Amino acid sequence: MRVLLQVIFISFFSIFCYSLTIIDVRTLDEWNSGHLVSAINIEWQDITIIESNIPKNEEIYLYCRSGNRSGKATKILLDAGYTNVINAGSIEEASALLDINISN
Secondary structure, three states, X not given: OHHHHHHHHHHHHHHHOOOEEEEEOOOHHHHHOOEEOOOEEXXXXXXXXXXXXXXXXXXXXXXXXXXXXXXXXXXXXXXXXXXXXXXEEEHHHHHXXXXXXXXX
């Protein structure tokens, strides 16, 4: 059920977001403790669910707690044919890079 809701949310988010997607690849508990205001949450091992909703050339920023899981998710998406995927590192690094506040 959670994956279905994520797919619906991604579809809705992609319609209203021009060409930039920000994905928090941490767990739901980590997400609930704080996340970037405009991000969506998809755990790194489930990252390929975006394939049916996000174009392969869209600019995608991934972040996690330290940059490790977002690095894994970045590789998965690049291997799947995505061409503009950026590992934004930790949540703090992503916040600074994208100039987006962390919501608690």
